[in-house]
Amino acid sequence: DAGVIQSPRHEVTEMGQEVTLRCKPISGHNSLFWYRQTMMRGLELLIYFNNNVPIDDSGMPEDRFSAKMPNASFSTLKIQPSEPRDSAVYFCATSWINEAFFGQGTRLTVV
Amino acid sequence: GENVEQHPSTLSVQEGDSAVIKCTYSDSASNYFPWYKQELGKRPQLIIDIRSNVGEKKDQRIAVTLNKTAKHFSLHITETQPEDSAVYFCAASANSGGGADGLTFGKGTHLIIQP
Numbered sequence: 560d561a562g563v564i565q566s567p568r569h570e571v572t573e574m575g576q577e578v579t580l581r582c583k584p585i586s587g588h589n590s591l592f593w594y595r596q597t598m599m600r601g602l603e604l605l606i607y608f609n610n611n612v613p614i615d616d617s618g619m620p621e622d623r624f625s626a627k628m629p630n631a632s633f634s635t636l637k638i639q640p641s642e643p644r645d646s647a648v649y650f651c652a653t654s655w656i657n658e659a660f661f662g663q664g665t666r667l668t669v670v
Numbered sequence: 671g672e673n674v675e676q677h678p679s680t681l682s683v684q685e686g687d688s689a690v691i692k693c694t695y696s697d698s699a700s701n702y703f704p705w706y707k708q709e710l711g712k713r714p715q716l717i718i719d720i721r722s723n724v725g726e727k728k729d730q731r732i733a734v735t736l737n738k739t740a741k742h743f744s745l746h747i748t749e750t751q752p753e754d755s756a757v758y759f760c761a762a763s764a765n766s767g768g769g770a771d772g773l774t775f776g777k778g779t780h781l782i783i784q785p
Binding site: 617658 | 719776
């Protein structure tokens, strides 16, 4: 298995544009998490899914953020409209029972 | 929700010495406590974890201790080496089995090993 795959690896966009981040989990993992990492706030849990169902989205900062998991092999995190303060590294992680495996992350820069 | 505090934010030790990183958590329902290591520009990776039914776990130079009464857990690295330099994150969750609940992470400790 290639591990958790995120795309794109880097994204530079202008303020106000829509941004979509993608994640392909490890096959068989039934939990999927989206995290945001910044120097100031560390690793923040945005939302997590169990068996494709959103369980806890209390970490989603505001209505501009939305996440979907239409099937067991794909998830998206969308920001619309994007703002400079959304600049961060976004990690997707997946898990089955125990260890969470992280993707390589998407570095988002909003200018 | 869960709140995890981690200290110190930066730790500098001489090569060969020991390093200790401490974390506290707030939710008494938490029962799974992993530690992740993140090297510069890379993803966090699990190095060791502990469940609430044990008080200590060791893996070569790394050990983790857990005090459920006090709600704190610690990472101990002995005989530190240059490759131990990284950011270390503690985390906690109420792992219900059949799929981990969301991990709440501490803010991280930047460990610097001085040659």
